[in-house]
Amino acid sequence: MAICSPFDTKMSGMRKFLVLCLLTPLLSFGPSSVVRRSPVTSWILSDLILSDTTGMHLLGKPGLIDCKYGKALLFNGSTDGIFLNQMPLSGLAAFTVEVLICPYGGGAFEQRYFHCGEVRGNRVMLELRSTPTHWYLDAFIQSRDQKKTLIEPAYLHPLDQWAHIAFVVDHQSQITYVNGKKELESNLPIEPFAEGKTSLGVRQNNVSWFRGAIYQIKITPQVLSPGQFLVN
Secondary structure, eight states, X not given: OOOOOHHHHHHHHHHHHHHHHHHHXXXXXXXXXXXXXXXXXXXXXXXXXXXXXXXXXXESOOEEEEETTEEEEEEESSSOEEEESOOTTBTOSEEEEEEEEEEOTTOOSEEEEEEEEOSSSSEEEEEEEEOSSXXXXXXXXXXXXXXXXXXXXXXXXXXTSOEEEEEEEETTEEEEEETTEEEEEEOOOOOOBOSOEEEESSOTTSOSOOEEEEEEXXXXXXXXXXXXXXXX
């Protein structure tokens, strides 16, 4: 017959206590409560096209230009674009997309420069509408059958000047900023995105080409405030 000493009994109880402490958080929170921690995605576009990025496809011949940040990538508004077999928004219900951009004059009225997700399903698109002298922001988000466009033609910004754009998404709310100033807000419940790809300088179905320069696109897997944005 096995003999169990008081010391063995204590240790057995301690082991049970430790196991219970480790399991309690897992038992208290179901799979739906698990928050995915994704790294920040930051693309300096001039570096991106010069690197051997797996799954990247260039359309046209985006060119390099000098700008106040360094080297930016210039899109001609008709044939230049980048397609990436990447989905940095996957698993996220809260995130901030930032773009350092310089829209040029002479482009089409509707221009898409960031399209992440599916072609026509769940996706985020950052766009602009161009007038002869100015542009205004258009931010679009769709999650299942929920969709929202944040756009206001009265909020004009001059062409041929660098600007900082931010689209902040937090589970049930969306806010747009231009140069750190809040423009529009909506309340749309979304679910985390799953599959998709990313296109830059054009929509994923090869329409609405962007004319101008882009220096950087940054995707942070959390809500940022203007004090945390990239500096324009």
